[in-house]
Amino acid sequence: MSESIFSPAWRAQPLGRRGFLRVSAASAATAALIGATGCSTQTPTPVATDPYALSLSTGDAGLVQYAYLLAMAQATLYQKVVDAPPSDLAAAERAIFADLRDHEVVHREVFKYQLDPTASTVIVPADLAFSLKSFTLTTRAGVLAAAQQLEDLATAAYPVLLTLLTTTSGTLLRDLLLKTSSVHARHAATVRDLLSPGSFANDDVVENTGALAGQIRTKTPTEVNTALAPFFAPYVISIANLAVPV
Numbered sequence: 001m002s003e004s005i006f007s008p009a010w011r012a013q014p015l016g017r018r019g020f021l022r023v024s025a026a027s028a029a030t031a032a033l034i035g036a037t038g039c040s041t042q043t044p045t046p047v048a049t050d051p052y053a054l055s056l057s058t059g060d061a062g063l064v065q066y067a068y069l070l071a072m073a074q075a076t077l078y079q080k081v082v083d084a085p086p087s088d089l090a091a092a093e094r095a096i097f098a099d100l101r102d103h104e105v106v107h108r109e110v111f112k113y114q115l116d117p118t119a120s121t122v123i124v125p126a127d128l129a130f131s132l133k134s135f136t137l138t139t140r141a142g143v144l145a146a147a148q149q150l151e152d153l154a155t156a157a158y159p160v161l162l163t164l165l166t167t168t169s170g171t172l173l174r175d176l177l178l179k180t181s182s183v184h185a186r187h188a189a190t191v192r193d194l195l196s197p198g199s200f201a202n203d204d205v206v207e208n209t210g211a212l213a214g215q216i217r218t219k220t221p222t223e224v225n226t227a228l229a230p231f232f233a234p235y236v237i238s239i240a241n242l243a244v245p246v
Contacts, residue, residue: 100190
């Protein structure tokens with residue numbers, strides 16, 4: 001097991017007389033070639049690895065990592081609201097956010113278990129965190145706006161995520177992601193209704209024309225990753241290994 005989800009020895013053999021002569025001849029030819037070309041004997045400077053570059057895995061494992069990061073972002077937001085709710089957030093609304101927090105913590109931990117049932121792997125770097133700096137969490141309006149942004153993003157992400165599962169995926173994983181997708185849709189409806197009653201099917205989240213009119217507007221992993229990138233800085237998360245639709 002590798003230490004993180006995101007990143008032949010020589011064998012001594014005796015030489016016979018013929019082998020020794022062949023090796024000697026090859027060594028002499030190599031030395032002559034180096035001398036003729038003026039090749040430098042200096043040790044090349046090693047290329048430093050970017051400590052903030054994280055790449056999702058290929059296949060279904062990468063999709064679970066993708067879902068894990070979404071759950072991590074939402075759980076971070078809701079935990080902050082529960083710990084320090086704005087004064088104008090009603091008691092009933094605080095209870096709703098406590099439920100949202102509990103759901104997202106469950107999602108995060110279930111995906112973490114899917115990635116490493118033995119808990120022996122470092123799922124993310126210790127200092128990887130979802131930043132809340134761009135949100136205004138001191139007012140009810142600010143809290144609801146932040147929740148709406150993340151819930152709408154997750155709701156739009158899952159329909160595409162589900163289509164990327166491989167045909168060999170276990171039924172359990174597919175069912176898990178389907179149920180999580182349904183929960184996110186209910187979360188989004190609840191938050192939008194608190195902010196503006198009846199706004200869940202507004203034209204900013206559903207298709208307005210064509211064969212998909214009235215259905216949820218979806219987002220590809222590329223679009224979701226772009227939207228989340230500022231919140232995970234300085235880490236840069238690459239989804240190049242995912243089978244992202246064109």
